[in-house]
Amino acid sequence: MTVYFYHTQDLNYIYREWKAGRFPAHLLYGATHLPDEGIGVVMHKHSKPGSRRIVSALRNAAKVIFCKERFDAVYATKYNGLELLIFLRALGLYRKPIVLWHHQPVVLSKGWLKNMVSRLFYKGIDHMFFFSDHLLEVSLATGKVTRDKAEQCPWGADLVYYDRLMAAHTCERKDFISTGKERRDMPTLLAAFAKCSDQHLDLITAADCCGTNYEEMLSVASIPENVSVTINRTMWIPELAERILPHKCVCICCKETNYTVGLTTLVEALAFGMPVVISKNPNQPFDAEEEGCGITVDYGDTECWVNAIRRISDNPEEASLMGKRARSLAESTYNIANCAHIVANALRKFEK
Structure with a gap:
């Protein structure tokens, strides 16, 4: 069996970097491990998104439909950019199955027309993976x-990559760190560390994200x-x-959302064996x-x-045990090899 793998990011670059050992595999959602499961992969040729959504959808549909390499199904990290292909599948005008990850919950739209169009859209998706049971x-x-x-699939980090990184950089772990950018609650996090003046926080974030100019x-801010x-x-x-x-604990302080905001940071903390x-x-998977x-x-x-920061800093043995449990959870469930195995089992249903 062979799948056409679609990604909204430059997967050709990511794949080359992964092959060279410079990038973790989980950003490719198991595609790197599908050959180990007996499934070949045709890589989507990435191009910069068009300024208009319809332009990207037309271009991507053409790339898939006129791809000269043989494949049995489309496997995508999300539906963005594949909307036209999905509607063609729903209308019976595209014959190959489409399997993808759905990052947010499917919701009821306002108005009967939007709901009708939405129902038609989801008819064009043959199988979906969700990040959590919720x-x-x-x-x-x-x-x-x-x-x-549809099914829940335990997406997790590339443990081989993080093991190699930890082996190459042995260091004492101290201080707290926050690296996220999506819907982060900076005022709460800053206020908490202002009350824990003996604990240091490395705060790394993007200039702006999701409509917030950090x-x-x-x-x-103070x-x-x-x-x-x-x-x-x-x-x-x-x-x-x-x-x-080199940090002892990862902080993921977020605003309320309807999806798994902070999940990438969370599974990487598990791989590092760090408490969070x-x-x-x-909406998180656990x-x-x-x-x-x-x-x-x-x-x-x-x-x-404040209480959580104090608990981590004042109880190093408990924090260490949390870290060991985190790594154990990564090894048993939330790792990219396990994720790829589940994805492969779903894809095999469409083998011809």
């Missing part, structure tokens, strides 16, 4: 998705002396991983506190963040 159940409740065409926000701020303009996953490594302090989000690998905190609760 996202799956919410989506099933809309009636637009059926259980036989650079502007942080330029006028930054405690124990917080170092870096506006990230060039670092990607590999560089950020090296920055995370994370906003309690029912509860860090219930799994014993971290502390969950209610949205916007500064005092709970």
